[in-house]
Every structure is written in C-alpha cells, then in structure tokens.
Amino acid sequence: MDEKQIIKWLISHCVCKSKKVKIGIGDDAAVIHYNSNFYLLLTTDVVVENVHFKTRYATYRQVGRKALAVNISDIAAMGGRPLWALVSLGMQEKKANVYREIYNGILEMAEMFNIDIVGGNLSRSETFFVDIFLLGIVEKENLILRSTAKPKDIIFVTGTLGGAQKNKQFRFIPRVKEAREIIKRVKPSAMIDLSDGLASDARKLAEASGCGFEINAEKIPFSHDANKNKISSAFYDGEDYELLFTVSPEFASLVPGKIGDVPVTNIGRITKQKKFVLKYPDGRKTTIGKEKFKHFS
C-alpha cells in the first residue's frame, strides 16, 4: 500500500459527519467553519530523527525551527495565516538543554509569524521527533484548495528549486506573506506547497483537480544549490517549501514577477489530458514519474 492508496482508504473510512467540516483529509490542511468571515485551518506535520534530519548534521534549534516552518508552509498553501500551535515532543531523556534548544528554534519561527504556542506534550521515545499541530485562519473568500485547478491554467512557482537539503531546509521562510500578496493581486485557482519536490507535488495538485500538467524545462527557476542535474534536482530533491499555484490564463498577467526578493515564475500549464509532461526547448517531451523520468517521445 503506497501513500496514495492509504489516503484513498482513509478518505473512504473517515467521512466527516459534522456540517462544520468543509474539507477533511486530502488537502494541505483541514478546513472548518469558524465564523461568518473565516475558516479555521488545521494541519499537522512531524520531523523525525534519521528520516527528516540527522542530529549529526542539524542542531536542535534548527530541528525545532523546521518543525514549525513546515506546518506554516501548509497554512500558507491554503491562503491562510498561522495562529496557534501545539508541540508534541518525543525524546529519549528529558535533557533540559536539548529541550530548550528545540523550543528556541520553535519560538524563533513562532515570533516571526506571531504564532502562540498554546499547548503541548513531552513523551519519552527511543526515536526523537517533533510533531506540531498548527491552527490558522483564512478569510472565506481567500481559501485556496489544491483540487480546483482547470485545464489551461498557468502554473507558477515562488522562489527557486533544488538542492534544499544543503541549506534551505533549515533556513526557509514559509511563504505566508507571498501567498497573501498573490491573492491580493489575483486569486489562484489552486495552490500547494512544494515539500516533496516539484514532480510529486505538481502531480498531487493536478490529480486532485482531475487534470495533468505540462512544465517547460527551460522555465524552471533553479536554486544555486541545485545539483548538477538541475532538472532532476528541482523535481525530486524536495524540501523547497515554495508555493506552486495556478491562475486562469486570462488573469495570468496580473501575477507579479517578484514579491519583495522572491521571484514568481511561470513554468507551464495545466492540461485536460491526465499526463505529467516535461517539455524541452527542442520539443522533446518526457513524462514525469514520482521518482524517475520515463521517456515517451
């Protein structure tokens, strides 16, 4: 059973009964009615030792910072603002200095985004993990899902892609401000954050929308940290925590080329045909697998 099958099984077994639940499992965050103007956004993401980081290469402060940042990125991808977090820590021993360093990283991020840490939990665990639950809100008219892209919509990404393992994974600033600035100019038809890599996440957005995509290789904004095989690096490295969003072609010109220092780049388009295509300048096309390329033309 792969992740997709698990999510499918989950969706069929976790049918929400409450009328307050607008979106349950399947998007970057759950969406719940809050009041006449706002939805609540609920998300959870964990960083686990030896899976998402190695304590040899990362400081505890970096781990704490990242644990909150990946959750903020999910809220950003729905068009929202993060507000309240609960922190669940698992560690072998209750070492005061480790505990404080993790929290100093979490609080660095929390202060940057005005997030209140309202609760948490500390448990013994052989494997060290930092699991964060984050609540946010979004104005009802600003909510953006991943499942509502339409054929011909133009695909944009913020920032640059590839090689995030080198530095960016512990330094990135989630794109809350950028998402809200984009929405102010033109509301995207769909949005997702790039946590697993362009291949996987663009595909998730396209599949959720019942569509495919065609991405132009020469348009992808590579990070200077991207590996030698830049395309592979942008597609499969992951951990970029940029936003991928789609805009109806008639409004695409309203998307700014930059927001502050962050470039916003048109990299392709959504297609009716459910194929995931990378197009080279010479006209060559390849389909994009989740973990490898498959040539078909």
Next chain:
Amino acid sequence: MDEKQIIKWLISHCVCKSKKVKIGIGDDAAVIHYNSNFYLLLTTDVVVENVHFKTRYATYRQVGRKALAVNISDIAAMGGRPLWALVSLGMQEKKANVYREIYNGILEMAEMFNIDIVGGNLSRSETFFVDIFLLGIVEKENLILRSTAKPKDIIFVTGTLGGAQKNKQFRFIPRVKEAREIIKRVKPSAMIDLSDGLASDARKLAEASGCGFEINAEKIPFSHDANKNKISSAFYDGEDYELLFTVSPEFASLVPGKIGDVPVTNIGRITKQKKFVLKYPDGRKTTIGKEKFKHFS
C-alpha cells in the same frame, strides 16, 4: 529538569499574545475563544511504543483506540465535547494491515464520540507512535479548569482506581458524558483527568489552585484490578482515565453517587495548607510524594 520545571520554563517562554487565547500551556487543554457561546479546546497526547504500550501485549487496534481515548479524556476534564481530530502516525514501514488496524481502533472511538478525523500525517519512524491532536468545544459557562479549586472544597472521583494496566487502559471509555452530567447537577470548582495516578494528578490540581489536599484512605474506590497494596495501586499505577473534581462544600450534596453505572465518590477535601496528605481511619497521616510515600506523623 523534571516535568514541572520544563512546564515552568515553557510557560515563561510561551506567553500568548493573541487575545483569543484564554488558557495556554498548563491545563488539560488550551482554551481559545470560538464564538459568543463556545470556547475551542485544543489538546494533544501521544502513545509511544515501549513507553505507553508494547506491541507484544497490545494489538494495533487497541493502540489506536487508546491514542484517541486519552485525548478525549483531556477534553472531558475541561467539561467539553470532542469534535475533530488529526492523526499523526510514525511507523517503520507502511504496512497496510497495521495501518488499517490502528485506524480501526481510532475509528471505533471516533464513532462512539461522533468525532470527525479531519486530517493527519504518516511518517517513517524507527519507533512506532500515534500522536493525536483533538479539538473540542465547551459552552463558556461550562468550562472547568484545574486551577480554580478552593480550600474546603470536597474532592470526588468517578469510577474505580488502580491496576488499569491489566485491562482498563485499552478499554476505558472517557468520561465525557459523566462530566457533562455532573456539570448539569452542580458545576465543579476544578477538574482534571487521572492519567498518571491519583497522587500525581490530585497534586497537579491542588498545586495549580495554590492549595493542598487531604484524602481519606478508606474512601478511595479501588478497582478489582488494583494490586495487593491497593492504596499504592490507586495512587501510582496511573492510566485510570477517571475524573477527579472538586465541589464547594455547600453544593457537595448535589453530586450524585452514581451516573449510570459509574460510581462518584467523595474521597477527601482541598486544604489551604499546601500539603498532600493521606489520612487513615486510625488518624495516622502520611504525605503523598509523586512516586512514594513519606511518613510524617
């Protein structure tokens, strides 16, 4: 640094800025303004392999059930009703049958309490854990904190105590209904759920309220699963997931002796003096440590 010091450090470093946050770190759940009638309750609790269960002695279904039940118990202790949950799983491999069994246990509990599973996360982890984040609501007038007991208040517990490791830890039904029935009859001055054992949790309530307590040994309702040393079993075994609550002496007679099949027992009183005392029928008294008895008279 013990848990108390950690929480103290946390409380001083996690000062909430949002006016919507009524209670942050320190109670069974965080309390946030929802609308004119309700507060939102936010809680998180994790069950970790080899700490909270061993896969040799517990089925995955039991683990899933317990993971949600312990969180529901926190919501019950605030007087609220559980509504929405997010499930964060860590496991070595994505085994379909294990995954389904965990979820079947979670869903068994969710259905019993009309909880919607609105999101979640699945991560690789050497150590198996089920971390749940639960939201609930409580009518503003029904909210009960652990920090508001007063000297002379009478202490009650629901159910029976001790030996929960044998069976009850995987079978208990969180006391949501009982809490709400009690509140209907007479609003407790303070309440907490018994997860760590009577000694630790009664002390948490008393300390949060700036008080002490005196518990009468002969009044404690022992479980038939309690160990030979029944008092020690009730005080230190933990995992009872019963409610401990306090009621002003003038209203104590309004507390029912039973709710359905669940006994409700007067076991002592809150004291002005910040001592944690166990009183025997012969007049002998001992102070109650968190993990052992200390004789003082």
